[in-house]
Amino acid sequence: MNERVIGYIESIVKERPALISEMEHYAEVHGVPIMELVGIEALLGMLRIQQPKRILEIGTAIGYSALRMAEALPETTVVTLERDEERFEAAQRFLSRSKDGNRIVTIFGDALELSEVVKKHGPFDAIFIDAAKGQYLKFFDLYSAMLTENGVVYSDNVLFKGLVAEVQVEQKRIRNMVKKLQNYNTWLMNHEQFDTSILPVGDGIAISKKRGDQW
Ligand code: SAM
Secondary structure: OOHHHHHHHHHHOOOOOHHHHHHHHHHHHHOOOOOOHHHHHHHHHHHHHHOOOEEEEEOOOOOHHHHHHHHHOOOOEEEEEEOOHHHHHHHHHHHHOOOOHHHEEEEEOOHHHOHHHHHOOOOEEEEEEOOOHHHHHHHHHHHHHHEEEEEEEEEEOOOHHHHHHOOOOOOHHHHHHHHHHHHHHHHHHOOOOEEEEEEOOOOOEEEEEEOOOOO
16 A cells, blocks of 8 residues: 555544553564554454454454454453564563553563364464465464354565565565565465455455355
């Protein structure tokens, strides 16, 4: 989406509560990659329609998207995973200041090693993947088994600033990440048990709906 349109949407999005604005400011000052405003608003819109009762989030950072989801869905529990200690502690501090924080379960560690712990909190109606881009396929494989019958997996950053559409990417590290995301997108679009659509909002969000009736 072009910058003017993004700026326009941002200018008319409702003002956020003070704690949320403080988290947005903290993320900017400390260089923490939280979801883009237009992206999180689109995700919240989809979640308001879906009304999941339990959400699993992979990638808490400072708890921004977890808190936004909990605020938007007052009946919902969010279980969220983070492996960076400093961010995890910042998330604990922010979430303890919100009345909605008691519906957010924060778990510290590498998501690829936490499935047994996470299983005890499931099953989940929605899974939100927003962590290491190179590992999306592994996250999906590991945790989609914990989805309820008609569950949905939302994956952020699948367009990676548009780089997935580039023929040639200069930097090797970025190129590898782009390749992994391209593989993930293709794999997801062809997954037999899910119907997937990719929305070009924020950094690109894939919505994968489980074909509950057939499997
Ligand atoms: N969802 C957050 C938000 O919008 O507020 C932003 C998450 S940030 C883009 C990604 C986070 O995932 C980082 O803080 C990173 O440390 C964490 N992460 C990456 N790989 C992970 C893994 N394998 N297990 C747990 N956390 C991971």
